[in-house]
Amino acid sequence: MTKVKAIQEYLQKNDVDAAFITTPDNVFYVSGFASEPHERLLGVMIFKEAEPFLICPLMEVPDVKASGWAFEAVGHADTDDAWDILSSAVAKRGVELEKIAIEKSHLTVERLERMEQIFQSAQFPRLDEQLNNMRNIKSEDELNKLRKAAELADYAIEVGCKEIAEGKTELEILMAIEFEMKKKGAEKMAFDTMVLSGPKTASPHGTPGDRKIQKGDFVLFDLGVVYEGYCSDITRTVAFGEPSEKQREIYETVKKAEQTAIDLVRPGVKAKELDKAARDVITEAGYGEYFTHRLGHGLGISVHEFPSITGTNEMELVEGMVFTIEPGIYNPDITGVRIEDDVVVTANGVEVLTRFPKELKIIEAK
Amino acid sequence: MTKVKAIQEYLQKNDVDAAFITTPDNVFYVSGFASEPHERLLGVMIFKEAEPFLICPLMEVPDVKASGWAFEAVGHADTDDAWDILSSAVAKRGVELEKIAIEKSHLTVERLERMEQIFQSAQFPRLDEQLNNMRNIKSEDELNKLRKAAELADYAIEVGCKEIAEGKTELEILMAIEFEMKKKGAEKMAFDTMVLSGPKTASPHGTPGDRKIQKGDFVLFDLGVVYEGYCSDITRTVAFGEPSEKQREIYETVKKAEQTAIDLVRPGVKAKELDKAARDVITEAGYGEYFTHRLGHGLGISVHEFPSITGTNEMELVEGMVFTIEPGIYNPDITGVRIEDDVVVTANGVEVLTRFPKELKIIEAK
Numbered sequence: 116m117t118k119v120k121a122i123q124e125y126l127q128k129n130d131v132d133a134a135f136i137t138t139p140d141n142v143f144y145v146s147g148f149a150s151e152p153h154e155r156l157l158g159v160m161i162f163k164e165a166e167p168f169l170i171c172p173l174m175e176v177p178d179v180k181a182s183g184w185a186f187e188a189v190g191h192a193d194t195d196d197a198w199d200i201l202s203s204a205v206a207k208r209g210v211e212l213e214k215i216a217i218e219k220s221h222l223t224v225e226r227l228e229r230m231e232q233i234f235q236s237a238q239f240p241r242l243d244e245q246l247n248n249m250r251n252i253k254s255e256d257e258l259n260k261l262r263k264a265a266e267l268a269d270y271a272i273e274v275g276c277k278e279i280a281e282g283k284t285e286l287e288i289l290m291a292i293e294f295e296m297k298k299k300g301a302e303k304m305a306f307d308t309m310v311l312s313g314p315k316t317a318s319p320h321g322t323p324g325d326r327k328i329q330k331g332d333f334v335l336f337d338l339g340v341v342y343e344g345y346c347s348d349i350t351r352t353v354a355f356g357e358p359s360e361k362q363r364e365i366y367e368t369v370k371k372a373e374q375t376a377i378d379l380v381r382p383g384v385k386a387k388e389l390d391k392a393a394r395d396v397i398t399e400a401g402y403g404e405y406f407t408h409r410l411g412h413g414l415g416i417s418v419h420e421f422p423s424i425t426g427t428n429e430m431e432l433v434e435g436m437v438f439t440i441e442p443g444i445y446n447p448d449i450t451g452v453r454i455e456d457d458v459v460v461t462a463n464g465v466e467v468l469t470r471f472p473k474e475l476k477i478i479e480a481k
Numbered sequence: 482m483t484k485v486k487a488i489q490e491y492l493q494k495n496d497v498d499a500a501f502i503t504t505p506d507n508v509f510y511v512s513g514f515a516s517e518p519h520e521r522l523l524g525v526m527i528f529k530e531a532e533p534f535l536i537c538p539l540m541e542v543p544d545v546k547a548s549g550w551a552f553e554a555v556g557h558a559d560t561d562d563a564w565d566i567l568s569s570a571v572a573k574r575g576v577e578l579e580k581i582a583i584e585k586s587h588l589t590v591e592r593l594e595r596m597e598q599i600f601q602s603a604q605f606p607r608l609d610e611q612l613n614n615m616r617n618i619k620s621e622d623e624l625n626k627l628r629k630a631a632e633l634a635d636y637a638i639e640v641g642c643k644e645i646a647e648g649k650t651e652l653e654i655l656m657a658i659e660f661e662m663k664k665k666g667a668e669k670m671a672f673d674t675m676v677l678s679g680p681k682t683a684s685p686h687g688t689p690g691d692r693k694i695q696k697g698d699f700v701l702f703d704l705g706v707v708y709e710g711y712c713s714d715i716t717r718t719v720a721f722g723e724p725s726e727k728q729r730e731i732y733e734t735v736k737k738a739e740q741t742a743i744d745l746v747r748p749g750v751k752a753k754e755l756d757k758a759a760r761d762v763i764t765e766a767g768y769g770e771y772f773t774h775r776l777g778h779g780l781g782i783s784v785h786e787f788p789s790i791t792g793t794n795e796m797e798l799v800e801g802m803v804f805t806i807e808p809g810i811y812n813p814d815i816t817g818v819r820i821e822d823d824v825v826v827t828a829n830g831v832e833v834l835t836r837f838p839k840e841l842k843i844i845e846a847k
Binding site for chain 2: 193
């Protein structure tokens with residue numbers, strides 16, 4: 116069933132006249148058209164019965180057609196009032212809109228006020244949960260793109276490991292990775308690539324810079340690529356030169372925590388049980404205070420989407436969900452370590468998409 | 482006067498009890514704290530009289546202090562309801578909020594609904610125009626950052642020109658530019674760097690790729706960097722090997738159009754007069770149909786901000802405004818050319834921030 120058809124069924128079942136979708140990722144999800152419109156109006160209007168349309172800046176209309184959108188594409192020029200154009204496209208269909216579902220976590224107050232002017236007697240229920248629920252469960256086609264994105268991320272880690280050498284800066288390694296990814300056909304990186312070394316690994320949100328790699332450093336890579344609109348997200352931490360006892364202990368603790376959570380993944384398990392399982396391993400090893408973030412996040416068209424894998428999320432896992440598992444220990448006196456994989460909930464368990472080995476990799480420091 | 486003080490004066494004058502600012506660029510503008518909170522709550526609450534506070538994810542509180550924010554920084558953990566934390570921080574101040582100004586072009590419907598629950602009798606007027614008006618006029622401190630960002634952009638063009646060689650791909654040139662920028666201390670590029678060659682120059686929104694530079698190509702660079710939170714944005718088009726008559730004609734037309742608009746800049750002139758002046762030059766040369774976008778856009782913390790330099794904007798220029806001037810001709814049968822500078826409106830005229838020469842540069846093709 117197409118995404119448009121699924122939303123039409125939702126509208127019919129809930130007696131809502133139309134859905135207006137403006138989050139760029141959701142527009143891509145339902146239409147196949149990817150675009151970042153900035154302040155310009157981009158949206159898909161789906162009706163209970165009438166033909167849907169996509170509204171976008173005029174110069175993008177040819178791209179919409181090329182993307183495979185099978186319905187009308189309505190363009191607005193910079194000199195138009197885009198809302199007048201939208202209003203006409205609705206009027207042309209001769210439908211009365213009493214209830215228009217919107218994405219309340221994305222639509223701005225200003226835009227809702229415009230819609231309230233145009234559709235004066237309409238109510239505006241939430242569409243957010245419906246779209247999240249649809250996107251939460253990946254189709255086989257989506258999984259194939261995620262597999263490919265993960266494969267590219269694995270390769271990026273391989274490239275990064277090969278680039279590590281005494282005296283090279285984090286930024287030099289980062290640029291080499293990104294250059295190789297572009298050559299391999301990755302559309303873009305899924306987020307700002309992270310290459311952190313030595314004490315900087317202890318900052319979960321550090322920024323790569325001019326620090327030079329030294330013997331005894333741990334080097335942490337956190338990166339992902341976008342492949343046909345779908346993201347990957349992997350973290351690996353490797354040693355440059357022989358690690359200390361304490362560094363090893365932290366590494367093995369994180370590795371065990373990550374594997375423990377992965378082994379638990381199957382339909383029916385609650386998200387919070389995964390977080391707890393990984394956290395327990397780290398806490399028992401005495402590093403609980405240094406694991407300062409949630410276990411993971413959903414992954415798909417967005418690099419952070421539903422489900423959120425936190426210690427309080429009661430949601431039960433369902434086949435087709437995709438998320439990261441990424442425990443970390445950030446001890447500023449010893450080192451930071453994070454290990455992250457992308458996983459799919461399968462009928463009976465788990466498929467791990469990212470496959471770069473997790474045995475502690477020690478790169479020889481000559 | 483500090484930004485916080487200026488907003489307090491605005492609140493007093495307009496009898497508004499508080500302003501809640503959540504657009505990340507505006508949060509940076511008023512507080513000096515730069516952050517991309519994604520779905521998490523980040524905001525600055527400024528009161529008519531009570532002490533302002535900044536609310537942010539808990540782990541960013543130390544960064545807020547380090548950024549120089551002189552008032553309270555209220556953190557919320559992932560397990561908190563951020564709005565409860567906000568509500569308590571307001572209650573602590575013992576102020577009654579009847580009117581809270583918000584950024585309607587940014588705040589989501591969901592967030593407004595939460596605020597309506599917390600502040601049940603409050604009204605929510607617009608704050609957008611006030612912030613835009615403040616940001617529209619740059620201080621000397623802001624101009625110094627913009628000058629530095631422009632200087633780095635000039636250097637990036639120089640790097641790009643040196644990288645051009647037969648058989649090199651657009652992406653290879655692009656990566657060399659970005660690598661050099663990071664080495665020079667640019668925080669990041671202001672937007673996706675554009676390096677387009679040959680027929681691809683005729684697409685105003687083209688994507689750099691594997692196309693190899695050939696003799697007879699025009700090569701178009703459109704790029705910018707962020708320096709201490711402020712953006713630059715420059716475009717230069719250069720020739721690889723001797724250009725044809727027609728290529729030269731298009732280049733000189735764009736160059737004349739751009740200079741004509743720059744020469745007009747001074748306080749009191751309307752934005753639309755600049756667009757018209759440049760467009761007239763291009764139309765008179767017979768290329769009017771190939772200049773398909775507005776003349777320019779405001780520049781500052783955002784790479785696209787106010788003012789917009791369009792054919793319909795009646796706004797008069799004021800000293801301290803900063804914007805781009807970037808006419809182009811995109812003729813798919815000959816070539817595309819765009820030339821773009823960043824300019825400041827001064828007391829008596831104009832200061833051009835970007836300074837890379839605009840005489841047609843011909844790079845020898847051996």
